[in-house]
Amino acid sequence: MLNCRRASELVSLAEDRKLGWVDRWRLRAHLGVCEGCRQFKAQMDFLREAIRRHPALREDTKES
């Protein structure tokens, strides 16, 4: 079984590339039993979405 440290590393890695099926399976198993790491994953997903909507990057703001 994965520990939280390793799970957090895989969650981060998954933001940048596809995990191998073993890592993917192990991660899913860990997330199934660990609320803290589930929150961590949700927060990583949120961060990526938030950055996309950063005010400085928004297309819909007025120009000078």
Added chain:
Amino acid sequence: MEEARQNAPVPDEQGIARYRDYLYRYALLNLRDESRAEDVVQETLLAAVEGKERFSGRSSVRTWLTGILKHKIVDLFRRQAREAPLDLDREGDPDDEFAELYFDRADRDHWHTFPRSWGDPERSLEDKRFWEVFDLCSRQLPAQLARVFYMREFLGLETDEICKEMSITATNCWVMLYRARMGLRECLETRWFAPAR
């Protein structure tokens, strides 16, 4: 509002300069330094004016200008990285010392502090104060981590492009992204989503 471009009219200098504020905000977000941001925006506008015949009209003027700006930011990051060579022992390799900040080695590498629920975090995205905290937390990232993180998340580069630009290995790259994310997440939790009472 952008009008549909049928024949790709060449943007004039005013048509280019009106994006200065947007470009400046974009540059400042990435460079964290007002005068560097001003310089790179100025260079971008100049390059655009000098090269405006090459504007194809396939994208909007703003997208075109942002593309020029992105290239200049990446160039700057590459130069900065070369001038302050990466201390790979500290920043580029996976190590236990970093892990100890967050995980308890004596307790099967559980979190010292388990991530808390952030409730409905989307609501914060419309709050100006959230973005102030976000920018504060993001500016706290050490320069080397910030560059790699910004290239990935703000500039949208793939990791292999980042590795090439920064002359680092894939391992260095994922370690730095991991550390940046861990730091940013913790800062946001501590300062915004679940501050200690």
